């Protein structure tokens with residue numbers, strides 16, 4: 001295979017139809033950001049929008065802001081902006097709560113919709129909070145409810161008549177391995193199993209087709225590829241036909257049909273709105289809206305094509321520049337089986353990542369030994385991948401990771 005040089009990467013940038021989107025973001029000088037799969041970059045519009053919201057809408061308009069500025073409609077308005085990113089109708093998506101909480105709400109709703117069965121199926125690579133939520137819910141419900149874990153490659157085979165709901169994260173947070181959502185939804189449907197998808201590592205990074213593939217329920221994060229800022233509210237999806245049939249377990253007043261009647265008995269709103277619980281976090285929602293607006297006019301097929309091209313480039317350059325330094329590819333080499341990240345195992349993975357970060361290449365580390373590099377097609381350039389791999393080569397060749405300060409574990413990795 002011919003070697004690739006920086007000029008070839010620059011040529012790819014010149015041909016990139018998404019290159020103009022980079023100016024929509026604030027990106028600090030001297031940093032190559034390969035962690036947008038954990039916390040997306042700051043959209044340029046966000047600071048001014050938040051300043052206006054705080055000083056004018058809250059500062060000057062006080063409580064009247066709820067009606068004057070449509071704060072109460074934010075969960076639906078933002079849901080409608082996420083809907084096209086995940087292949088849903090506008091009235092099937094709601095922005096609210098955290099991903100963890102939404103997993104709990106929708107898992108409980110799915111169990112209520114499949115009452116003859118008690119088993120929640122997931123895979124052993126799923127993100128821990130999803131599994132914890134399932135364990136907590138099973139403990140709360142009792143009556144033989146339980147969570148069963150199988151290896152990711154064993155999910156299809158385990159879908160059978162005893163499973164109530166299969167709960168999966170489409171793209172594995174550690175390796176980037178991608179489940180075949182269409183095939184799993186189809187097999188689940190044929191066995192009467194409901195589906196709950198976590199799209200934390202999919203939404204905004206690739207097209208998702210919830211309706212077309214017949215997904216029942218889904219959740220996702222606002223702070224990763226959707227660029228909503230640290231702790232941004234999450235979203236949930238409930239297929240139309242379940243909205244008035246599946247029981248939302250948390251009876252909050254924002255899910256009430258007439259919250260300002262202050263009735264002492266709960267009566268759910270129609271449709272997706274019953275999945276709201278309490279007051280929407282208006283400031284965080286405004287930041288998330290700026291993140292969603294970075295997708296205006298963006299073609300998701302182009303996002304996917306660029307995401308895979310960035311990943312393929314990284315894999316080729318690491319082979320070319322970093323062979324013999326103890327890295328082994330932990331992600332599927334074939335793009336179709338991968339999300340928007342590439343991971344490598346290394347015996348000193350944590351320290352290698354700290355050394356990279358010290359040189360301005362920000363990825364992250366996932367225990368026990370994975371270096372994780374995420375690709376956000378709206379603001380990454382092909383030349384950034386070249387530069388990041390050059391730094392990785394230096395760190396490995398000069399064994400910079402041996403420095404003691406790179407071995408001290410931080411609280412958040």
Ligand SMILES: Cc1ncc(COP(=O)(O)O)c(C=O)c1O
Nearest residue numbers: 098099100127129169173198200
């Ligand atoms: C797949 C997945 N689900 C859920 C979460 C987190 O959920 P929460 O925002 O509730 O912390 C993450 C990342 O933190 C994740 O990667």
Ligand SMILES: Nc1c(O)cccc1C(=O)C[C@H](N)C(=O)O
Nearest residue numbers: 037038039173174200366412413
């Ligand atoms: N949510 C996070 C946080 O509060 C602190 C640090 C990282 C995160 C993450 O999002 C981690 C991420 N879900 C992952 O894929 O590992």
